[in-house]
Amino acid sequence: MINLATLNKLTYGLYIVTSVDQGRCNGFTADAVFQVSANPPTIGICIKKDNLTHDFVAKAQVFAVSILADTAPAELIRHWGLKSGRQEDKCVNTEYKTGITGCHLITKDTLGAIECRVVNVFDAGSHTIFLGEVVSAESFSDGEPLTYAQYRKKIKPALKQTDKKGDAMKKYRCVVCDYIYDPALGDPDSGIAPGTPFEKIPDTWVCPICQVDKSNFELLD
Numbered sequence: 540m541i542n543l544a545t546l547n548k549l550t551y552g553l554y555i556v557t558s559v560d561q562g563r564c565n566g567f568t569a570d571a572v573f574q575v576s577a578n579p580p581t582i583g584i585c586i587k588k589d590n591l592t593h594d595f596v597a598k599a600q601v602f603a604v605s606i607l608a609d610t611a612p613a614e615l616i617r618h619w620g621l622k623s624g625r626q627e628d629k630c631v632n633t634e635y636k637t638g639i640t641g642c643h644l645i646t647k648d649t650l651g652a653i654e655c656r657v658v659n660v661f662d663a664g665s666h667t668i669f670l671g672e673v674v675s676a677e678s679f680s681d682g683e684p685l686t687y688a689q690y691r692k693k694i695k696p697a698l699k700q701t702d703k704k705g706d707a708m709k710k711y712r713c714v715v716c717d718y719i720y721d722p723a724l725g726d727p728d729s730g731i732a733p734g735t736p737f738e739k740i741p742d743t744w745v746c747p748i749c750q751v752d753k754s755n756f757e758l759l760d
């Protein structure tokens with residue numbers, strides 16, 4: 540048996556990963572960031588292949604990881620995590636400094652930033668794993684880092700609360716299998732009529748693909 544919801548019990552931090560393409564910055568909030576080696580100091584990141592930052596890292600072969608503080612506001616997470624760089628320049632109106640790789644290092648609501656040059660790339664199905672040797676690391680402030688568990692408990696509910704206002708027909712994505720619930724289509728096979736907003740779906744409903752419950756869905760912007 541494979542109960543994919545069990546994977547949500549793994550623990551992570553939360554970061555803003557940025558890269559550059561011909562001077563243009565893009566980035567996203569990531570949880571899959573980890574140190575893989577001490578000598579040379581090496582960081583691994585996983586990026587979904589259809590993410591714009593994926594293309595930037597693949598091309599530029601550099602990335603930066605800004606470490607979010609546990610005091611980071613929900614709006615910052617929304618800005619980097621729920622918008623696409625294909626629609627807008629996410630680096631506008633953010634406080635940053637440019638690192639030695641050209642990547643933006645986010646300096647507000649973060650504890651520090653690490654810059655890496657890619658030294659290895661692994662295909663991992665839906666995602667690519669980039670290993671990067673650390674070329675700079677800088678602390679901005681003391682404090683506690685934000686964890687993914689804190690994000691799920693505190694920030695995600697706050698985002699959902701504000702999203703309820705006027706966003707009844709927005710799509711939601713299953714974080715486990717990437718299935719997208721489209722209110723216009725509903726889920727007729729499970730008795731959810733077309734035109735049913737995600738919020739109106741009974742809590743007993745589960746993802747038609749991987750069977751996890753509604754708490755595993757996030758707003759698709």
Ligand code: FE
Pocket residue numbers: 713714715716717718746747748749750751
């Ligand atoms: Fe699913």
